[in-house]
Amino acid sequence: MSAASPSAADAGVHADAVQPIVWERTHLRLLDQRVLPTDVRYLDCRTADDVAAAIHGMAVRGAPAIGIAAAYGLVLALRADPGAMDAAFATLAASRPTAVNLRWALERMRRLWTQGADVDALEAEAVAIHEEDLAQNLRMGELGAALIAPGARLVTHCNTGALATGGHGTALGVIRTAHAQGKVAMVYNGETRPWLQGARLTAWELQQEGIPARLVADGAVAHLMTREKIDWVIVGADRIAANGDTANKIGTYALAVAARRHGVRFMVVAPSGTFDLDCPDGSQIPIEERTATELTEFRGQAVAPAGYDAFNPVFDVTPAELIDAIVCERGVIENPTPEAVRALLA
Template sequence: MSAVKTSVARVESVTPIVWKGTHLALLDQRVLPGELCYLDCRSAEDVAAAIHGMAVRGAPAIGIAAAYGLVLALRDNAAAMPAAVATLAASRPTAVNLRWALERMQRQWEQHADVGLLEAEAIRIHQEDLAQNLQMGAFGAALIAPGAQIVTHCNTGALATGGHGTALGVIRTAYAQGRVVRVYNTETRPWLQGARLTAWELQQEGIPAKLVADGAVAHLMSREKIDWVIVGADRIAANGDTANKIGTYALAVAARRHGVKFMVVAPSGTFDLHCPDGAHIPIEERAAAELTEFRGAAIAPAGFDAFNPVFDVTPAALIDAIVCERGVIEKPTRERVLPVLS
């Protein structure tokens, strides 16, 4: 896997996933906003390493990248599907979009065993994600009254998807419609996706925004009129319980305490109807060094251990609306989720 550096550009001209026909170029989001660098992936193993290493992140983007990873694997070896699927599936276990994309690609291969058709399916997954994001943007924006102040967490924009974004896509659409006056984006420890990536996207779009420490949001809600918390999702259980970036559950609790509405925005591929509730969602835990160090520099005593879950689960009872490209599920329950997804 090689790296290609280019000058930093406006976000509209940047996409995190670029299919080159012979290889996959993935924007290395670990070095943004200071540097714009694409990783050239030429095998499924390269793609899996980029996903696990957080070079590409965001549930939709992970699924798209994995689909292209299978194309790379099958071009070299027609018998590589099982091993490639296992390698890619293990790269991020919580994001259900990854499994969804791999299963869809497997079905295509089982029906036709044609690399050209497999490539076309990966491209279709990529294009469909952008169309879904635009539809979710319209659905979600319609829920927001003019003059709104919004809190968002992690990064859910063009950098995390096939384009436009999920939660940040709703915010973009709502701002264009004159509904949003300010966004507060969390820093999102420990990888600081909110500070590095969401802040950059908001700045590129000219959307009025302020960065807020994760632990300061409850205080913010006690002092400012916040109308919505809008977040993405990595997996949504059949009853509406939602796994998202660590810290989301705390935001939902603070929102309920202060009368702030809570919206989850994710494509239908993020729903896992085989998972009955949040207790059955696997939560990825990562190395202690991600908390005790930052970009290789120690910020805690040497040898100090850490509890480092990457996601948490927000109960459906704390969610006012789940928005997907098929519609809006208000006050989600199993009985309200299933008709929309069936």
């Protein structure tokens, strides 16, 4: 896997200014989100192992983007070795276990392969997954924005924009659409520790779009809600259980609790592939934990005593009863229940 500047040969699916995933057929070009916003650098992934390393290492992140990258990673593996499906599938699936979009995309690709498709057909399927995600995001943007009244003040968490998806974004896509409709007075984006996706990535995207926004410390949002009228907290999802319980970036559950306490509505925005109907509730969602050094160090510099341990879950689960609306491309579930989830996805 090598670092390079983006080439003029753009095989991207869409024409957004922010293109985190560019398929070049011989390799996959990924915008390295670890170095944004100070540096714009692309990684050229030529093998499935390269793609898995980029996913696990957080160079590419966001559940939809992870699924898209993994689909292209399978194509790279099978072009090199038509017998590599099982090994490449396992390597890519293990790179981020909480994000259901990852396994959903891989299963879709493997199913086509077992039906006798060749590598060219799998490449077309990966491109279709990429294109479908963009179309879904645009649709979710419309549906979610319809729930927002003019003059809205919004809170969002982590990064759910074009950087995390095939384009436009999920939760941030709703905000982009609402802003285009003249509805957004202010967006408060949490910094999102420990990787600071909100401070580094969401702030960058909001600034690129000219959306009025202010950065807020994760721990200050509840206080913010006592000072200003916030209309919606809008977040993405990495997995949604059959009853509507939602796994998302760590800190989301705390936002939902604060929102309920202060009468703020809470919206989850995610494509239908994020639902896991085989998972009955949030207690069954696997929660990835990462190394303690992500908390005890910052860019290689110690911020805690040497050898100090840490509890570092990457995700938490927001119970369905704290969610006012789940928006996916198929429609909106208000006050989600198992019956409502099944009805929408039937």
